[in-house]
Amino acid sequence: MEISLLIGSLILLVIVGFHAWFSYRILQEVRHENSLYRGAIERQLRLASLPHVYCDIQPLADGAGMHLGIYNIGNTPAYDVHIDIIGAYAVEGMDIPTFMRTFVQPRFRKYPLQPDKVGYYGVRNSARYPLLAYQKRLELPLKIPATPVDVYALLQYREVTGVNYHQVYCFSEVNEQGNYRANLAEPSRAEIIERLHFYDTDDAKISSQEKALPFALKAFIDLWNHSMSVRFTLLEPEGAAPVPSVQEI
DSSP: OHHHHHHHHHHHHHHHHHHHHHHHHHHHHHHHHHHHHHHHHHHHHHHHHSOOEEEEEEEOTTSSSEEEEEEEOSSSOEEEEEEEEEEEEETTTSOHHHHHHHHBOGGGTTOOOOOOTTSEEEEEEEEEEEEEOTTEEEEEEOOOSSOOSEEEEEEEEEOTTOOEEEEEEEEEOOOTTSOOEEEEEEEEEEEEOOOOOOOTTSOOOOOGGGTTOOHHHHHHHHHHTTEEEGGGBTTOTTOOOOOOEEEEO
C-alpha cells in the first residue's frame, strides 16, 4: 500500500512538474513572440516617421550645366541638410599645374594642392539647408570647372529628434549626353552617425574616435583633403555660393 502511494505520489509529482515546465515554456514563447511583434511594430513606426532622402545628378532645365538633386520621398521633413560635393580629376587627364593655370584665380595658384595616392585631386564645395519638407526636392547647381572624372557627395541630415544620418554617393560613367549616374551609394540605406562638419575652405580633421569610420566615408575625407575650394576657382571670383532651390517632386 505504501509503495502504491509512493509510486502514485511520484507520478503526480512528475505530472505537476511537467505541467509547470510546459506552462513556463509556453509563457516564455508568448513573451518572445510579443517582444518580436513589439520590435517589428516599433521598427515600422520608426521607418514611417523617418525622412527618406537620396541624391541624383540631373541636367539643368535650360541645358546649361547640371544640378545635384536631393529628394525627400518620405512622409516627414529632413532637418539641417548638409551636402558636401567633390568634383574629382585624375592627374593623367589633367595635371595640377595645368588645372591651376586654367581654372584657379591667380592669387590662389600657389595653393598646395596635391593628388592622393591613386592620382586624384578635386574641387570641393559645401551647402546647408535648414529644412527639406517631405515630397520636395532640393536643387543645388553644380559649379565645377571642366568635366570631372567623378562627382562625390556626402549627404547628412537630421530627423526631428536630432539624430544624424549620412550616405556617400559617387557619380560617374558619363553617357553620350554628358550626364552622370550614381555607381555607388554607401551605405545602401542612410545610417546614423555623429555629425561630421566640413568647410570647403578647410581640410577635414578626423579625431581618434572617428578613425573607425566606414571605408567609403574615409575615402571621401581623404579626397576632400586633396581638393581645393570652388571659391578659389575662376567660377567663383567673389566667393559666391550656389543658391539652392526647392521644388515639388
